[in-house]
Amino acid sequence: MSxxxxxxxALLVPTLLxxxxxxxxxxxxxxxxxxxxxxxxDGTVSSAAKEKLRxxxxxxxxxxxxxxxxxxxxxxxDAGKSLRSGEPIGEILMRALPITIELAxxxxxxxxxxxxxxxxxxxxKRDTAFDFAARIGGLVGLSLPNFWVATLMLxxxxxxxxxxxxxxxxxxxxxxxxxxxxxxxxSIALAVPLMAITMRMTRTTMLEVLGQDYVRTANxxxxxxRPVLYRHALKNALIPVIxxxxxxxxxxxxxxxxxxxxxxxxxxxNTLLQGIFNRDYPLVQAATLYLAVAxxxxxxxxxxxxxxxxxxxxxx
Amino acid sequence: xxxxxxxxxxxxxxxxxxxxxRDALKASGALAAGAxxxxxxxxxxxxxxxxxxxxxxxxxxxxxxxxxxxxIPYGAVSQAAWNGREFFYDSLxxxxxxxxxxxxxxxxxxxxxxxxxxxxxxKGVKFHNGNxxxxxxxxxxxxxxxxxxxxxxxxxxLANITGTDIVDDYTVKINTATVDPTLVGNxxxxxYTAIVPENFYDTSNALSEAVGTxxxxxxxxxxxxxxxxxxxxxxxxxGIPCINKLxxxxxxxxxxxxxxxxxxxxxxxxxxxxxxxxxxxxxSLTILEGLVSIPNVIQFQTADADVPWRDARVRQAxxxxxxxxLIRQNVFGGKAELTGAIPPGYGDYPLTPEKLAxxxxxxxxxxxxxMIDAGFEDGFEVELQAIAAPRSYTQNAEIVSEAVKQLNIDxxxxxxEIGTFGDNNGSGAFxxxxxxxxxxxxxxxxxxxxxxxxxxxxTWFGDGYNNEEFNTLYDEALAELDQAxxxxxxxxxxxxxxEDAANLYLVQPYKFQAVNNRLTGMYVSFTDTNQxxxxxxxxxxx
Numbered sequence: 001m002s003x004x005x006x007x008x009x010a011l012l013v014p015t016l017l018x019x020x021x022x023x024x025x026x027x028x029x030x031x032x033x034x035x036x037x038x039x040x041x042d043g044t045v046s047s048a049a050k051e052k053l054r055x056x057x058x059x060x061x062x063x064x065x066x067x068x069x070x071x072x073x074x075x076x077x078d079a080g081k082s083l084r085s086g087e088p089i090g091e092i093l094m095r096a097l098p099i100t101i102e103l104a105x106x107x108x109x110x111x112x113x114x115x116x117x118x119x120x121x122x123x124x125k126r127d128t129a130f131d132f133a134a135r136i137g138g139l140v141g142l143s144l145p146n147f148w149v150a151t152l153m154l155x156x157x158x159x160x161x162x163x164x165x166x167x168x169x170x171x172x173x174x175x176x177x178x179x180x181x182x183x184x185x186x187s188i189a190l191a192v193p194l195m196a197i198t199m200r201m202t203r204t205t206m207l208e209v210l211g212q213d214y215v216r217t218a219n220x221x222x223x224x225x226r227p228v229l230y231r232h233a234l235k236n237a238l239i240p241v242i243x244x245x246x247x248x249x250x251x252x253x254x255x256x257x258x259x260x261x262x263x264x265x266x267x268x269x270n271t272l273l274q275g276i277f278n279r280d281y282p283l284v285q286a287a288t289l290y291l292a293v294a295x296x297x298x299x300x301x302x303x304x305x306x307x308x309x310x311x312x313x314x315x316x
Numbered sequence: 317x318x319x320x321x322x323x324x325x326x327x328x329x330x331x332x333x334x335x336x337x338r339d340a341l342k343a344s345g346a347l348a349a350g351a352x353x354x355x356x357x358x359x360x361x362x363x364x365x366x367x368x369x370x371x372x373x374x375x376x377x378x379x380x381x382x383x384x385x386x387x388i389p390y391g392a393v394s395q396a397a398w399n400g401r402e403f404f405y406d407s408l409x410x411x412x413x414x415x416x417x418x419x420x421x422x423x424x425x426x427x428x429x430x431x432x433x434x435x436x437x438x439k440g441v442k443f444h445n446g447n448x449x450x451x452x453x454x455x456x457x458x459x460x461x462x463x464x465x466x467x468x469x470x471x472x473x474l475a476n477i478t479g480t481d482i483v484d485d486y487t488v489k490i491n492t493a494t495v496d497p498t499l500v501g502n503x504x505x506x507x508y509t510a511i512v513p514e515n516f517y518d519t520s521n522a523l524s525e526a527v528g529t530x531x532x533x534x535x536x537x538x539x540x541x542x543x544x545x546x547x548x549x550x551x552x553x554x555g556i557p558c559i560n561k562l563x564x565x566x567x568x569x570x571x572x573x574x575x576x577x578x579x580x581x582x583x584x585x586x587x588x589x590x591x592x593x594x595x596x597x598x599x600s601l602t603i604l605e606g607l608v609s610i611p612n613v614i615q616f617q618t619a620d621a622d623v624p625w626r627d628a629r630v631r632q633a634x635x636x637x638x639x640x641x642l643i644r645q646n647v648f649g650g651k652a653e654l655t656g657a658i659p660p661g662y663g664d665y666p667l668t669p670e671k672l673a674x675x676x677x678x679x680x681x682x683x684x685x686x687m688i689d690a691g692f693e694d695g696f697e698v699e700l701q702a703i704a705a706p707r708s709y710t711q712n713a714e715i716v717s718e719a720v721k722q723l724n725i726d727x728x729x730x731x732x733e734i735g736t737f738g739d740n741n742g743s744g745a746f747x748x749x750x751x752x753x754x755x756x757x758x759x760x761x762x763x764x765x766x767x768x769x770x771x772x773x774x775t776w777f778g779d780g781y782n783n784e785e786f787n788t789l790y791d792e793a794l795a796e797l798d799q800a801x802x803x804x805x806x807x808x809x810x811x812x813x814x815e816d817a818a819n820l821y822l823v824q825p826y827k828f829q830a831v832n833n834r835l836t837g838m839y840v841s842f843t844d845t846n847q848x849x850x851x852x853x854x855x856x857x858x
Contacts (some may be wrong), residue, residue: 031736031740032735032738036735036738037735038393038394039393044393044472044473050469053469056466062764085385085523085537086388086524087523089811095538107501149772151572154571155575157575160580162580163579164576164578166581167377260568262571262572263572264566264567264569270540271540
């Protein structure tokens, strides 16, 4: 197992190197740079003055030189500074990270505690009104983009109750109740599509498992329905569900960006988006690399969890 | 204390929510008597009265639609940058709401015989760090303004300033290379000429700290999130600040601003015309509207050889088929005015609506004849780039694209994200663009691009457009210190631009802001800033 984990961690190096190249190149393909953002494009500033600023920011150097400089600094633990505010990227990300992580964990938690019971009941009560309602609900949840769900939630609560979550982040450590009040709506918005996927997956795998021989045997030898359902069927049905949740969690870190923007939360996603709009290269590069690392690590954890749940699976 | 003082005190208390029903009844009689004697006091006057015994009270949260990139006082051009720092700083001169220059940190000024200006500074002005402002601070600030430390960039409108001399502790002389009628206006604009303490850049992190003389001092700046300020008790102005705390929160999504406004999380923000219509029925909100300097324009690139629109007749033909009333009604719901190069609201300089209507009269037959004369009766294909957000620029482009079909011109509208659009604009990588112009400190700023040989003229027009009468007028107006004498010159220049159809100015839209009723004294500023918040108050102080 530990050999496998080490192998996977080693694979992280080429993955990140490839990612860094991709991010770096794609950012430079975008027209305009931070100098255009600072100096505007309205003729207020001469081209010579803009070029001077580009030179001193190192933006006029050949792209490979810029890339080598960035990677070199990164290896020494220096992610650079924001081209706009001069704030160290590390500090910006450390400020943004707790918001995104909390959002992702809450989103995952809400979707899981709702979706798995729904999926199980739907499978057990197959083709009943409940099953149809849950399936249709799942289909709707899958089809709704979360920016739309988030916006509707905000507009609804503001119109109906004259309330929206606080627009300034309240850390959990400072005020747990205030924090949860603030995070509950964005977490639900984030959870809705994931909830739908998990529910449908649970239902499908439960149906499959319930038709297996060992379940029939368990029933035949006189076990009560509940132990059969939970001890024999559900545990086995959950293996593919966990894979799906794991994959979704990686994506969740990214899709949180949309929800963060709608709720005015300054998490990694929102920071990344503003970085892109303002061509803040070091910020975008660092934030994207962070998301890539998170994605890879989460997948690794899912794989390990997978082996733990099903001893037949050998990691090698 | 006389009766008028009583009226003012009542109004101050009223504006700050410190009045009871009994007080109101008692005072209403006095107010009515005052009004009958012609002594009515407007909210604006109220904000300018001296309120020595009144402490700033209440908090206002205002939504910004784009994050301030940093707080540097010099050489940051973007609107978002100015929105983040406007309450910290003052300039030597200010504008009143009608763009008349009024004393700021300078009590008075006059040109000397060489065309340079002498400024007599206000005494006893305090910086947020407690130091008193003197001529040394002004010299340092002006030196920084004309050669901003990075990431600031040198601003073209200040290029004529050669330096600043200290005459005595409270007098400075700003030297210019040539006689400069634009100086006072550019100082009044204030955007690039903040006054900071001497050695500010050595003692502070200029990117994220602010020390000025303005009504608010910085408490906290978080990139892409908030700028938090509190009232500066030693502010030199009379009667302001009225509010104790001001938070600027970045909310880029308009619907988020709508929800936050309705729930009271924010007190106000800027909204599009479409969204404002959905807010109009809400009794707890007040809709503010006003002209701002954003003349919408179709811009031609004539530097490339062989493009059909280098021929003035082609441009004139296009001008004759664009129905600006259609744009006014369909894109802006009637909330826009016709505009020339200088937008309505900019003092006496804009062309009259009648003159504009005459210059923009539709005549499809004459337009077709012009295309035949120019040899382009079969039309041509062209790419019309437009700013994707706000949508109005793309909508302008769509209407223009539809209109020019009458001349067999196939204009393909390409909406572009602002970064890409801006890059193309700056480098001249476009054929036509649907865009808008911003605020300027002097009328010359609105027409400079048409003067042969100037910075953007070379990129945008090259040798494809050159009008000698315009060039001469432009130069003469820049040598004329009498502002009244400059007015007809700039009006004629605008006529030339419209007659030559060098660019096609369309309309000047109104800007909308919605505020909670608790916020009073706010107005839509022509300068496209939130400067009304400087004198705004709140009626409850929770």
